[in-house]
Amino acid sequence: MNIKDVSDRTGLPAKTIRYYEDIDLIHPARRNNGYRDFSDADCHKLAFLSRARTLGFSIEDCRTLLGLYQDESRASADVRAVAAHHLDRIDTKLRELQELRDTLSGLVSACAGDNRPDCPILRDLAKNPEPG
């Protein structure tokens, strides 16, 4: 398979597929003319990576997961640990974002949004750091 076919099948841009080869996530064969020649297994791995990236796993997590996927003697605990850790990070991020949202939402609501210069948003940004 040429890179375009794999791109169409996995939804990954050709650029990204080349990049994944560059960072040693996949190792497609080469034809005599220098073109990459993807096997079904390569395509499968790329679909795996695409899904893992969609779920927000980092490239390094993806590398680990792909390794576990190909290791028939893996322990599911190892996979779970990677996913649980990722879940933790997402939960942390969610809490941070939620807090941010609440603050911002309050400020936006408090701002008249008219032609006058007075603005609670700017007042908040300019205020001194929390005392104490």
Add this chain to the structure above:
Amino acid sequence: MNIKDVSDRTGLPAKTIRYYEDIDLIHPARRNNGYRDFSDADCHKLAFLSRARTLGFSIEDCRTLLGLYQDESRASADVRAVAAHHLDRIDTKLRELQELRDTLSGLVSACAGDNRPDCPILRDLAKNPEPG
């Protein structure tokens, strides 16, 4: 003021302060020896930037907000628009993250996390893209 003093007052690392000068957010004076010489106004601007970055505004948003802050004839509507747009992006991000969290959480719960290789997480990652 030297950069260290400003760093201590604003909580921004000296590196970051230099970076902010580099991208033209601030323009501190220079002494004869080449050292930056920060005024109270510079310090104030940096505190403003620090707070704005904490609220997740992009550097370009910060640039706009700082401009509005210094423009006595601004309309609060302009400030509000920047903040409202940012809030929108945060809401979108929150929805995406929440969806991600739900999927991941389900997968982690479904995984036994033992010594056996069978794993619903890997099954999900390896599955074919949604048909239809």
Add this chain to the structure above:
DNA sequence: CTTGACCTTCCAGTAGATGGAACCCCTATC
């Protein structure tokens, strides 16, 4: 033989810093 759609590599850029090297400055102390 030409056209157009492929393919290749390599370099640069994105956001927002951060780390480190190499070097200068200033003050205090021995």
Add this chain to the structure above:
DNA sequence: GATAGGGGTTCCATCTACTGGAAGGTCAAG
């Protein structure tokens, strides 16, 4: 005067995960 320390300076590289673009090779169709 030498030295130690704690500042300061610049510049270049690195991080994440790609993405854009230039310059050029390949291949099938007409």
